[in-house]
Amino acid sequence: MSAAMxxxxxxxxxxxxxxxxxxxxxxxxxDVTTLLLMPALLFVLALFVYPALYGFWLSLHPxxxxxxxxxxNYISFFSDRYVYGTIFTTLELAVPVTLVNIALSVPIALxxxxxRKQRLLTTILIIPVTLGTVLTxxxxxxxxxxxxxxxxxxxxxxxxxxxxxxxxxxxxxFLSQIVSGFPFCFMLILSYVSGIDPSLEQAAxxxxxxxxxxxxxxxxxxxxxxxxxxxxxxxxQAFSVFPSAVLVGxxxxxxxxxxxxxxxxxxxxxxxxxxxxxxxxxGGVQIIVVAIVMKASAALYRxxxxxxxx
Amino acid sequence: xxxxxxxxxxxxxxxxxxxxGGLNALKDISLTIKRGEFIALLGPSGCGKSTALxxxxxxxxxxxxxxWVDDNRIDxxxxxxxxxxxxxxxxxxxxxxxxxKNIGFGLRMQKQPQAVIDAKVEEALALVRLxxxxxxxxxxxxxxxxxxxxxxxxxxxxxxxxxxxxxxxNLDAKLRLxxxxxxxxIHNMIGCSTIYVTHDQDEALSLxxxxxxxxxxxxRQVGTPQxxxxxxxxxxxxxxxxxxxxxxxxxxxxxNGRLSMRxxxxxxxxxxxEPGNGRDVxxxxxxxxxxxxxxxxxxxxxxxxxxxxxxxxxxxxxxxxMELWFRSDIPVQPGEALRLGAPAERVLVYPARAx
Numbered sequence: 001m002s003a004a005m006x007x008x009x010x011x012x013x014x015x016x017x018x019x020x021x022x023x024x025x026x027x028x029x030x031d032v033t034t035l036l037l038m039p040a041l042l043f044v045l046a047l048f049v050y051p052a053l054y055g056f057w058l059s060l061h062p063x064x065x066x067x068x069x070x071x072x073n074y075i076s077f078f079s080d081r082y083v084y085g086t087i088f089t090t091l092e093l094a095v096p097v098t099l100v101n102i103a104l105s106v107p108i109a110l111x112x113x114x115x116r117k118q119r120l121l122t123t124i125l126i127i128p129v130t131l132g133t134v135l136t137x138x139x140x141x142x143x144x145x146x147x148x149x150x151x152x153x154x155x156x157x158x159x160x161x162x163x164x165x166x167x168x169x170x171x172x173x174f175l176s177q178i179v180s181g182f183p184f185c186f187m188l189i190l191s192y193v194s195g196i197d198p199s200l201e202q203a204a205x206x207x208x209x210x211x212x213x214x215x216x217x218x219x220x221x222x223x224x225x226x227x228x229x230x231x232x233x234x235x236x237q238a239f240s241v242f243p244s245a246v247l248v249g250x251x252x253x254x255x256x257x258x259x260x261x262x263x264x265x266x267x268x269x270x271x272x273x274x275x276x277x278x279x280x281x282x283g284g285v286q287i288i289v290v291a292i293v294m295k296a297s298a299a300l301y302r303x304x305x306x307x308x309x310x
Numbered sequence: 311x312x313x314x315x316x317x318x319x320x321x322x323x324x325x326x327x328x329x330x331g332g333l334n335a336l337k338d339i340s341l342t343i344k345r346g347e348f349i350a351l352l353g354p355s356g357c358g359k360s361t362a363l364x365x366x367x368x369x370x371x372x373x374x375x376x377x378w379v380d381d382n383r384i385d386x387x388x389x390x391x392x393x394x395x396x397x398x399x400x401x402x403x404x405x406x407x408x409x410x411k412n413i414g415f416g417l418r419m420q421k422q423p424q425a426v427i428d429a430k431v432e433e434a435l436a437l438v439r440l441x442x443x444x445x446x447x448x449x450x451x452x453x454x455x456x457x458x459x460x461x462x463x464x465x466x467x468x469x470x471x472x473x474x475x476x477x478x479x480n481l482d483a484k485l486r487l488x489x490x491x492x493x494x495x496i497h498n499m500i501g502c503s504t505i506y507v508t509h510d511q512d513e514a515l516s517l518x519x520x521x522x523x524x525x526x527x528x529x530r531q532v533g534t535p536q537x538x539x540x541x542x543x544x545x546x547x548x549x550x551x552x553x554x555x556x557x558x559x560x561x562x563x564x565x566n567g568r569l570s571m572r573x574x575x576x577x578x579x580x581x582x583x584e585p586g587n588g589r590d591v592x593x594x595x596x597x598x599x600x601x602x603x604x605x606x607x608x609x610x611x612x613x614x615x616x617x618x619x620x621x622x623x624x625x626x627x628x629x630x631x632m633e634l635w636f637r638s639d640i641p642v643q644p645g646e647a648l649r650l651g652a653p654a655e656r657v658l659v660y661p662a663r664a665x
Contacts, residue, residue: 197400197402199398199400199402200402200404200405202367202369202389202396202398202402203396203398203402203403203404203463204404204415205368205369205388205389205390206367206369206389206390206394206395206396206464207390207415207416207419207463207464207467208390208391208393208416208419208420208467209390209415209419210388210390213419217404217415218404221406222405222406301405301406303405303406303447303449304405304449305405306400306405
């Protein structure tokens with residue numbers, strides 16, 4: 001016994017040195033399978049990280065300073081109300097669009113999850129996504145235009161006397177964003193809603209909770225984290241609106257969104273450096289909003305939405 | 311302040327019926343349950359017992375019949391307006407709420423003052439012995455503890471009736487025995503009525519005051535555990551209650567309910583339980599009542615035998631190819647020839663079903 005204890009210190013310190021590099025890496029979760037990450041990593045580096053860094057570098061070398069390093073682009077962006085105002089124009093569009101889409105999706109998803117013909121309905125709802133923004137905008141011009149069916153029907157029914165203006169303004173872009181953004185929101189929220197064990201709601205109703213109380217105390221807290229993520233993804237999508245703002249909006253006025261400003265700088269004024277700066281600002285605003293939402297939702301429950309074992 | 315069930319005299323099901331499309335899941339179930347009674351709904355899977363429970367809870371609408379609490383008809387009420395407690399098979403604890411909040415949820419929905427909620431939740435936690443875990447989330451406790459939370463949550467609102475849907479089926483054997491005793495203890499303490507769905511006849515026998523045996527959506531028999539154990543009313547109930555040997559027999563003579571019949575080449579005696587007027591009958595007997603003896607009427611040879619501690623249980627085959635489960639106090643070996651017999655009062659005779 002005592003002999004064994006005396007011998008132990010002699011061998012123990014040597015042991016860590018003998019552990020091979022591959023074993024030490026494996027302890028930190030790095031082994032041969034980690035190499036499978038390489039293609040994806042290269043892809044991200046080449047198609048995302050490099051262009052983003054290059055854009056950032058470009059934006060810091062303003063054209064009017066002959067390519068010398070400086071913050072000229074950012075200073076001129078934030079000193080021209082016509083330009084920096086596009087941030088608020090875009091926010092005014094993107095935030096309500098996202099909120100409306102989520103507000104529409106939640107009740108519909110709650111209904112749809114119990115339907116047997118769920119697949120048919122989801123297929124119908126998915127169609128707008130497959131059409132693309134340009135085709136949707138074309139359709140909207142025909143349908144909601146001054147001589148479109150929508151106005152004609154309302155006028156025939158004597159609901160209105162003169163056509164309502166629904167395109168080439170804020171409303172047009174708003175509607176178009178709803179049409180193209182709703183299916184995305186809906187599908188995401190449907191998957192979150194379907195993940196909630198129906199027996200939880202049954203249990204709540206057995207305990208005396210009516211539909212409103214069940215929504216407030218059971219569904220909403222369990223959906224919270226999912227709604228926050230849906231908000232972030234849908235918001236980022238809506239914030240980068242471009243085609244519909246041009247096609248069904250008024251791109252020089254109320255729907256002059258930030259993407260238009262970037263396009264204008266890069267491809268109409270040929271100031272690629274300024275265009276990059278606006279794109280970087282656009283990304284910055286998106287990151288700030290996402291960070292705020294994520295921070296605010298950090299306290300929400302994010303475990304499994306099932307009622308127990310079995 | 312003690313948790314005790316609200317006052318009522320009885321719960322009545324009158325020709326309760328539930329169809330799914332063309333399928334009759336429940337066929338005219340009628341039953342009266344007294345206050346404080348513990349009822350087990352027993353039946354094989356697919357017999358309609360969970361459907362019956364969901365109809366009582368209000369989670370499934372009836373397609374016929376009515377449900378009454380004393381003189382109030384309740385089958386048109388939503389689950390939240392019935393005020394029954396329910397323990398779900400998967401417990402259905404709210405995963406985002408602490409045990410305390412889970413248990414207090416029903417009281418909160420009743421808009422009770424916070425002081426009342428706190429006091430009753432504390433009492434319920436003590437009742438199911440989970441006071442120390444009160445602030446954990448359901449995901450942080452074991453299955454048996456989750457089970458106890460589910461029970462506490464259901465009874466803390468003092469419901470007249472507690473519905474339990476196979477609440478022990480997700481627990482291991484030892485825990486199941488412990489929880490069985492716990493459920494009965496809590497039931498006795500708060501004095502509610504309990505309807506307990508199970509497919510396990512041991513659970514039903516040990517817990518219930520009365521057992522309702524369901525099969526294919528119909529009530530086959532209602533009785534005390536003793537009645538069901540000793541005198542199943544029908545051959546299928548007998549089979550379900552542990553009468554593993556169902557022998558085709560031919561009735562010969564009957565005298566005061568005591569029937570003499572021929573099973574293959576052997577002649578045995580039994581009690582006629584269900585009246586029938588055919589010569590073809592079924593003799594039901596438990597393995598524990600069929601034992602080897604020198605004057606046993608049935609000759610058979612042992613196929614297999616298993617040691618059960620106190621005695622042996624075995625399977626034997628007669629010359630006619632009939633297989634019989636039996637019990638023996640002495641060791642038996644496969645291949646051994648035996649003579650098996652059972653006391654007449656333990657052989658129950660039912661008319662054979664028209665095939």
